[in-house]
Amino acid sequence: MPYDPSAFPPFAVTVDLVVLTVRRHSLCALAVRRGEPPFQGRWALPGGFVRADEDLSQAAARELAEETGLCAHDPSVPAQDNGAHLEQLATYGDPKRDPRMRVVSVAHLALAPDLPAPRAGGDASNARWAPVEELLQQGGYGRDGEPVAPLAFDHAQILADGVERARSKIEYSSLATAFCPPEFTVGELRRVYEAVWGVALDPRNFHRKVTGTPGFLVPTGGTTTRQGGRPAQLFRAGGATLLNPPMLRPEV
Amino acid sequence: MPYDPSAFPPFAVTVDLVVLTVRRHSLCALAVRRGEPPFQGRWALPGGFVRADEDLSQAAARELAEETGLCAHDPSVPAQDNGAHLEQLATYGDPKRDPRMRVVSVAHLALAPDLPAPRAGGDASNARWAPVEELLQQGGYGRDGEPVAPLAFDHAQILADGVERARSKIEYSSLATAFCPPEFTVGELRRVYEAVWGVALDPRNFHRKVTGTPGFLVPTGGTTTRQGGRPAQLFRAGGATLLNPPMLRPEV
DNA sequence: GATCATAGTCGTCTTCCTGACGATAAACAC
DNA sequence: GTGTTTATCGTCAGGAAGACGACTATGATC
Numbered sequence: 001m002p003y004d005p006s007a008f009p010p011f012a013v014t015v016d017l018v019v020l021t022v023r024r025h026s027l028c029a030l031a032v033r034r035g036e037p038p039f040q041g042r043w044a045l046p047g048g049f050v051r052a053d054e055d056l057s058q059a060a061a062r063e064l065a066e067e068t069g070l071c072a073h074d075p076s077v078p079a080q081d082n083g084a085h086l087e088q089l090a091t092y093g094d095p096k097r098d099p100r101m102r103v104v105s106v107a108h109l110a111l112a113p114d115l116p117a118p119r120a121g122g123d124a125s126n127a128r129w130a131p132v133e134e135l136l137q138q139g140g141y142g143r144d145g146e147p148v149a150p151l152a153f154d155h156a157q158i159l160a161d162g163v164e165r166a167r168s169k170i171e172y173s174s175l176a177t178a179f180c181p182p183e184f185t186v187g188e189l190r191r192v193y194e195a196v197w198g199v200a201l202d203p204r205n206f207h208r209k210v211t212g213t214p215g216f217l218v219p220t221g222g223t224t225t226r227q228g229g230r231p232a233q234l235f236r237a238g239g240a241t242l243l244n245p246p247m248l249r250p251e252v
Numbered sequence: 253m254p255y256d257p258s259a260f261p262p263f264a265v266t267v268d269l270v271v272l273t274v275r276r277h278s279l280c281a282l283a284v285r286r287g288e289p290p291f292q293g294r295w296a297l298p299g300g301f302v303r304a305d306e307d308l309s310q311a312a313a314r315e316l317a318e319e320t321g322l323c324a325h326d327p328s329v330p331a332q333d334n335g336a337h338l339e340q341l342a343t344y345g346d347p348k349r350d351p352r353m354r355v356v357s358v359a360h361l362a363l364a365p366d367l368p369a370p371r372a373g374g375d376a377s378n379a380r381w382a383p384v385e386e387l388l389q390q391g392g393y394g395r396d397g398e399p400v401a402p403l404a405f406d407h408a409q410i411l412a413d414g415v416e417r418a419r420s421k422i423e424y425s426s427l428a429t430a431f432c433p434p435e436f437t438v439g440e441l442r443r444v445y446e447a448v449w450g451v452a453l454d455p456r457n458f459h460r461k462v463t464g465t466p467g468f469l470v471p472t473g474g475t476t477t478r479q480g481g482r483p484a485q486l487f488r489a490g491g492a493t494l495l496n497p498p499m500l501r502p503e504v
Numbered sequence: 505g506a507t508c509a510t511a512g513t514c515g516t517c518t519t520c521c522t523g524a525c526g527a528t529a530a531a532c533a534c
Numbered sequence: 535g536t537g538t539t540t541a542t543c544g545t546c547a548g549g550a551a552g553a554c555g556a557c558t559a560t561g562a563t564c
Binding site: 454456457460461477480481482483497500502 | 520521522523524525526529530531532533
């Protein structure tokens with residue numbers, strides 16, 4: 001068929017962000033409160049329109065910086081400091097996903113270390129870290145007994161997909177270190193796995209596994225006591241990005 | 253920021269397809285010859301515009317049917333016959349990826365059993381199965397000594413990403429059976445792995461692995477001799493979609 | 505200061521899985 | 535029948551992981 005500029009319908013293209021972190025031993029996602037219809041007042045994932053001259057990953061990095069102040073890692077430079085891991089997740093384009101018009105959203109997944117309180121256009125009450133299970137329980141009740149409205153649009157599905165991606169990807173990659181500060185202990189890394197998977201891991205076998213995988217962790221020489229108990233060695237993430245053999249997620 | 257319909261630039265949204273199959277012991281992809289500029293006469297991945305009332309997966313399934321006659325599997329019904337596995341791959345949106353206008357392409361990955369010669373709008377000379385390494389060697393020479401032009405647009409990158417997805421996904425899922433006819437032998441399944449990974453696998457260990465994984469293969473009772481040699485048992489794909497522990501790709 | 509609780513670290517033992525490879529079985533080509 | 539090809543079963547050694555004991559080094563409590 002010949003090229004005809006009028007032959008395609010116009011779309012709006014957005015990026016939405018699943019920003020995950022680990023706070024107080026639970027996996028949390030960044031949610032922002034919508035200020036306008038549709039879904040006004042409801043919680044949603046941060047996101048926005050892709051600009052005319054912008055690549056998708058640029059748009060995602062810009063939105064991430066606007067919402068959190070984080071600067072996105074280039075995936076090829078995993079040892080950067082003070083940044084977050086950012087990768088494309090999936091694209092959602094149901095014709096009815098936005099009642100206003102045809103919007104295709106390219107969702108991205110960001111993993112960040114624990115951060116200070118989020119900001120959303122300077123208004124802290126309109127952005128928060130919430131445990132993912134709280135955001136995903138549609139129409140249930142939150143920890144404080146308040147009724148919980150489901151996320152706007154199809155954002156519950158997007159969040160669920162992002163969480164699943166994170167859960168499976170820390171199995172066979174060193175991505176769990178993206179949840180940690182630049183220097184961390186084996187115990188802190190283990191608590192990341194435990195929070196993301198929602199399971200308890202044996203500290204001794206975990207220690208053997210991560211310290212025995214070449215290139216995964218490199219000791220910095222320092223020690224610290226952050227949790228009470230015996231001081232622990234500090235490590236940085238090593239150059240290895242793939243874990244082979246993988247970390248095994250315990251059976252249910 | 254308030255909602256303003258003029259605040260976002262219009263995009264064209266397309267789906268592109270990486271359709272993979274195994275023919276003559278090598279991994280092949282479907283390529284179509286472009287009939288109009290840009291890249292006129294060059295090979296490209298099949299694809300087209302998403303229609304106004306169509307979901308992304310519907311558009312991909314429609315394009316797949318138009319190009320190959322295959323009907324896409326619903327991923328939740330893996331035992332369907334005469335269909336192909338279809339899943340979303342990734343989305344490509346570089347502002348300059350199409351010189352005509354801003355096009356965002358949602359690439360999909362399809363895995364199909366060996367098929368008769370492809371058709372593209374009824375014209376067989378404009379569609380072919382080509383070994384992926386031939387399509388990916390930019391500016392080299394094909395098997396027949398003819399110079400090979402690289403794929404149009406960013407389709408070489410999309411194809412490479414699709415091949416990598418297929419290579420890694422058959423490790424931990426039963427997806428390799430999507431390359432096989434409804435009934436197949438262990439040897440045929442092994443040759444799929446060998447073609448996709450480009451390695452030789454030990455027939456005895458492979459047999460032990462696939463027949464020992466519960467739910468992966470179910471015997472149909474029949475036997476066949478398709479390759480010469482002793483007749484082999486026929487199997488269908490079992491209900492298990494995840495392989496745990498995974499099939500290990502040999503080190504290089 | 506002794507005791508206890510908490511974490512971190514090192515070992516051991518058993519079990520399971522894999523890679524390497526020998527041996528047998530059942531077809532076909534000559 | 536002999537050789538060739540492919541399928542299938544078995545054996546054995548090595549590595550990785552789960553279960554779990556033991557020891558170490560801190561802070562908290564009495």
